Structure formats: structure tokens, C-alpha cells
Amino acid sequence: MRWEDLFADLERQWEALGESDRQAEVAERTRAEFARVRLVDRLRGSEAREVGLVTRGGQELTGELSRVGPDFVLVSTGRHECVVPVDAIRSVRGLGTATVSAEAVGPVQARLGLASVLRTIAADRSVVTVVTTDDRAVSGTLQRVGSDFVELLEHPVDETARAAQGRGLTLMPFVVVALVRRESP
Numbered sequence: 416m417r418w419e420d421l422f423a424d425l426e427r428q429w430e431a432l433g434e435s436d437r438q439a440e441v442a443e444r445t446r447a448e449f450a451r452v453r454l455v456d457r458l459r460g461s462e463a464r465e466v467g468l469v470t471r472g473g474q475e476l477t478g479e480l481s482r483v484g485p486d487f488v489l490v491s492t493g494r495h496e497c498v499v500p501v502d503a504i505r506s507v508r509g510l511g512t513a514t515v516s517a518e519a520v521g522p523v524q525a526r527l528g529l530a531s532v533l534r535t536i537a538a539d540r541s542v543v544t545v546v547t548t549d550d551r552a553v554s555g556t557l558q559r560v561g562s563d564f565v566e567l568l569e570h571p572v573d574e575t576a577r578a579a580q581g582r583g584l585t586l587m588p589f590v591v592v593a594l595v596r597r598e599s600p
Contacts (some may be wrong), residue, residue: 452514455501459483459520460513461550466490467508470499472550472593485517496597498532503548503593529589533560542598544573547591554598555585566587572598 459478468476468490476499478492488504490497536543537557544554545567555569566584 419472431448448585454504455483455485456514456516457510458488458501458507459515461510464511465509467503468499470503470546470593471505471547471548472503472546473505474546474550474594476594484524484532485526485528487532489532498529498536498595498597500589500592500594502527502590530560530562531555531566533595536595536597537565542570543567544572544596544598545587545592546596548593549591550593553585553587557595558584563590565592 458480462483462525464480464481465478468488470476476490476492476497478490478497480488481491481496482489486501488499488501490499537560542554542556545565546551546552553567553569554572555567558566558568560566564586566586569582569585
């Protein structure tokens with residue numbers, strides 16, 4: 416009887432050790448998997464949620480995370496739509512726990528980046544305010560968008576681009592853009 420107790424005890428210890436090893440393995444794999452998650456994947460998992468966002472320029476936005484692209488987010492604040500380059504995001508509050516990879520959203524949405532969004536805004540001639548990473552705000556109409564820069568015809572929000580013709584263009588590299596706010600008509 417004594418030997419049976421000893422073997423039963425050894426088997427329990429072996430099973431407990433195996434369970435402990437399995438739990439450690441699961442925890443390690445979970446950490447390794449999460450290490451591959453990108454910021455845009457976390458942001459995509461919170462589309463349609465109310466978030467609070469702070470840019471490198473110190474701009475604070477609160478609104479619905481309407482769209483997440485590979486290098487930008489669109490935040491709808493009620494009065495404005497704000498395009499924020501992912502590189503200009505300093506912090507985000509209010510994210511859910513979900514993560515959505517680029518593969519899960521499809522090839523078109525995963526590839527339409529900041530330049531594509533800004534070209535659309537330029538094409539519809541919307542008046543915008545561009546806030547830079549040093550918290551300078553410049554209003555006007557986007558004229559042309561390159562692969563890593565935008566040209567803005569500066570003018571007051573209440574003036575049309577046609578009235579501002581003849582004034583110079585301001586070129587801004589994407590790296591200095593903290594947000595582009597489409598002004599309400």
C-alpha cells in the first residue's frame with residue numbers, strides 16, 4: 416500500500432509540473448503573439464468607438480474613431496473630421512481590447528494611406544486647418560499631395576481658394592503634420 420501511495424503522489428507531482436509547464440508555455444506564446452501587434456492593429460480594433468487622442472503637437476481630440484488606415488486615423492468630433500497621421504499620435508484613451516490585422520480588413524482598406532485621403536480632400540476643395548507638430552495652425556485649401564508632402568494654399572477659413580489665388584503655396588512634409596481638420600461649411 417505504501418508503494419501505491421508513493422507512485423500516486425509522484426504521478427500527481429508530474430501532472431502538476433506538466434500543467435505548470437503548459438501554463439508557462441501559453442503565457443510565453445501570448446506575450447510573443449502580442450509583441451507582433453502594431454499600433455494600427457490596436458486602433459483598427461476600436462473603430463466606431465469614442466476615443467480621446469493627443470497628438471505630438473499637444474492637440475487633444477475626442478470623437479469617434481471612424482476609420483483607420485495603414486498610416487492615419489480619422490476622428491469625427493461632431494463638428495469636424497480630423498485626419499491624424501499615426502506617427503503624430505502621442506497617446507490614445509478609450510480603446511477596446513480587440514486587435515484587427517491588416518489582412519482582416521482587406522487589401523484596399525489596408526493600402527489606402529494618408530496621401531490618398533489628403534488627395535481626396537484636395538480634390539473636393541474643402542477648406543482645412545493643418546495643425547503642425549509644433550502646434551502651429553494654418554488654414555487654407557490643399558492643392559497638391561505628393562508621396563510625403565502636401566501643398567497648402569493659405570487663406571482664412573471663411574475665404575474661398577479662388578479668392579486666394581496668386582498667393583504662395585506652403586509645402587509641408589507629412590512628418591510635421593499633427594492633424595488635418597476639415598472645416599465645416
